[in-house]
Amino acid sequence: MKIECTTTSPATLEADWLVVGAWEGVGGKNSNDALGKLLNPRIAKLRESGDFEGKANELLPIYESAGTGARRILFVGLGKVENCTPMTLSKATGAALRSIARKKFETVAFTLLGDGSKLTPAERTTAVMTGLLVAEGSQDIYRAKKNRKPPETVLLVVSKQDAAVARGRTIGEAVRWTMDLVNHPPIDIYPESFCERVRKEAESLDLSLEVFDAKKLAEEKMGCILGVGKGSDHEPRLLIMKYQGAPGDDRTLALVGKGVTFDSGGLSIKTAEGMMTMKCDMAGAASVVATTIAAARLKLPINILCLTPLAENMPSSRSVKPGDVLTAKNGMTIEVLNTDAEGRLVLSDALAHAVDLGATHIVDVATLTGACMVALGLGTAGVMSNDEAWSKQVLDAASSAGERVWPLPMFEEYDELIRSGIADMKNIGGRWGGAITGAKLLQNFVAEKPWVHIDIAGPAFAEKESPHQDAGGTGFIVRTLIELVSQWTSKKN
Ligand code: BES
Numbered sequence: 070m071k072i073e074c075t076t077t078s079p080a081t082l083e084a085d086w087l088v089v090g091a092w093e094g095v096g097g098k099n100s101n102d103a104l105g106k107l108l109n110p111r112i113a114k115l116r117e118s119g120d121f122e123g124k125a126n127e128l129l130p131i132y133e134s135a136g137t138g139a140r141r142i143l144f145v146g147l148g149k150v151e152n153c154t155p156m157t158l159s160k161a162t163g164a165a166l167r168s169i170a171r172k173k174f175e176t177v178a179f180t181l182l183g184d185g186s187k188l189t190p191a192e193r194t195t196a197v198m199t200g201l202l203v204a205e206g207s208q209d210i211y212r213a214k215k216n217r218k219p220p221e222t223v224l225l226v227v228s229k230q231d232a233a234v235a236r237g238r239t240i241g242e243a244v245r246w247t248m249d250l251v252n253h254p255p256i257d258i259y260p261e262s263f264c265e266r267v268r269k270e271a272e273s274l275d276l277s278l279e280v281f282d283a284k285k286l287a288e289e290k291m292g293c294i295l296g297v298g299k300g301s302d303h304e305p306r307l308l309i310m311k312y313q314g315a316p317g318d319d320r321t322l323a324l325v326g327k328g329v330t331f332d333s334g335g336l337s338i339k340t341a342e343g344m345m346t347m348k349c350d351m352a353g354a355a356s357v358v359a360t361t362i363a364a365a366r367l368k369l370p371i372n373i374l375c376l377t378p379l380a381e382n383m384p385s386s387r388s389v390k391p392g393d394v395l396t397a398k399n400g401m402t403i404e405v406l407n408t409d410a411e412g413r414l415v416l417s418d419a420l421a422h423a424v425d426l427g428a429t430h431i432v433d434v435a436t437l438t439g440a441c442m443v444a445l446g447l448g449t450a451g452v453m454s455n456d457e458a459w460s461k462q463v464l465d466a467a468s469s470a471g472e473r474v475w476p477l478p479m480f481e482e483y484d485e486l487i488r489s490g491i492a493d494m495k496n497i498g499g500r501w502g503g504a505i506t507g508a509k510l511l512q513n514f515v516a517e518k519p520w521v522h523i524d525i526a527g528p529a530f531a532e533k534e535s536p537h538q539d540a541g542g543t544g545f546i547v548r549t550l551i552e553l554v555s556q557w558t559s560k561k562n
């Protein structure tokens with residue numbers, strides 16, 4: 070699918086489809102240009118007759134396109150104008166493209182959705198570009214006969230938005246890369262192959278890459294990553310990628326992502342059903358890598374330390390056992406009472422190492438707990454932190470990007486739930502507050518640096534498709550992280 074920008078008026082632009090957005094209700098004024106003048110009366114009529122309300126992602130194909138250069142028009146609802154975020158426009162774009170891509174077409178033209186909202190033309194351009202790239206992705210990787218048939222060419226009708234187009238492409242590709250890596254099965258993605266894929270991406274960019282193998286992990290005293298990885302024939306790794314976009318800045322942002330390439334639970338083995346989607350357990354790692362690569366491509370003025378501990382959690386005679394005590398890089402000990410609570414173990418070494426490497430601010434992203442899904446549902450990530458200002462910055466970035474995240478408390482009363490009889494802490498906290506006790510363990514490894522933990526267990530992987538994207542990996546949190554690193558200089562903390 071080629072995406073080209075054009076300033077040709079939709080009145081003459083030749084295409085199989087012309088996609089046009091419309092708000093819900095009368096509050097949203099639709100475009101007032103020539104196309105608007107032509108189509109607004111028609112949209113009003115469709116509203117009156119009840120054929121089209123303009124609800125978010127609602128679609129109505131029209132085969133009467135007189136006055137445009139297109140053969141058909143697809144109206145796409147944008148919801149209420151006051152609720153519009155970049156995500157709204159991305160989703161509407163995706164819904165339209167995916168609906169058209171059920172059949173093969175040559176050319177699809179998109180008007181710039183979102184006219185009348187509070188978003189600038191640049192923000193709208195970026196959002197539509199992102200939506201196009203994300204919707205082009207699919208779970209078709211291993212299918213001979215593809216379900217999705219993206220058009221040969223998408224024409225985006227925008228004027229002078231080169232930077233916004235490039236930004237949208239970079240964000241879209243970052244989300245896509247994350248989705249794609251999650252969708253690849255564990256036969257293809259294991260710690261070593263994950264690193265190879267990252268190496269390929271990083272090669273042409275201003276990034277330095279270092280990978281610790283098992284021997285180096287032992288030298289570095291990273292007993293927790295090694296412990297989790299012991300049961301698998303695939304050795305664990307720690308990937309460290311550095312981007313120095315602001316040499317004069319004394320701040321360094323560490324992005325740390327859980328990279329369990331498959332989570333069987335280990336000896337505390339999961340049920341057959343519980344294991345079915347556990348290729349998604351490296352979504353945090355993929356999303357922090359994708360963000361760092363995007364920052365490098367956008368040449369953002371920020372210093373990023375990206376760390377992903379990678380391990381495959383498997384049962385075997387070599388596995389870590391319930392009752393074992395592991396020693397993390399910072400010397401603290403963890404009693405492993407459930408080998409399925411492995412994410413916090415691999416992250417503990419990585420967080421401690423981020424501190425050693427000079428991180429001044431930390432964000433970690435992890436598919437950490439089923440409990441977070443119980444608390445917040447499938448579409449919302451949990452945010453836990455030791456620093457209110459830093460956490461607000463992350464929450465604000467998510468809100469600007471239009472992704473759903475919500476804070477959970479970190480009161481000190483929770484600390485006692487992970488007290489161990491034999492070690493500094495234990496890796497499970499019992500039935501209550503499971504997302505928080507996971508975060509509480511992690512807190513011991515950030516040395517009181519401003520830190521935010523984002524639990525994406527719910528939104529990282531979709532069991533069902535939605536109008537705007539396939540089931541499977543969602544790339545959730547990448548948009549938020551790119552927003553966060555983009556605002557870094559303006560919001561000094
Ligand atoms: N990877 C899982 C969490 C998860 C569950 C992610 C469902 C995505 C979807 C994690 O390693 C895990 O198994 N956590 C346990 C922790 C428990 C043993 C304390 C859980 O949530 O049950």
Ligand code: ZN
Pocket residue numbers: 332334408409410411412
């Ligand atoms: Zn687990």
Ligand code: ZN
Pocket residue numbers: 329332350409411412436437
């Ligand atoms: Zn896991």
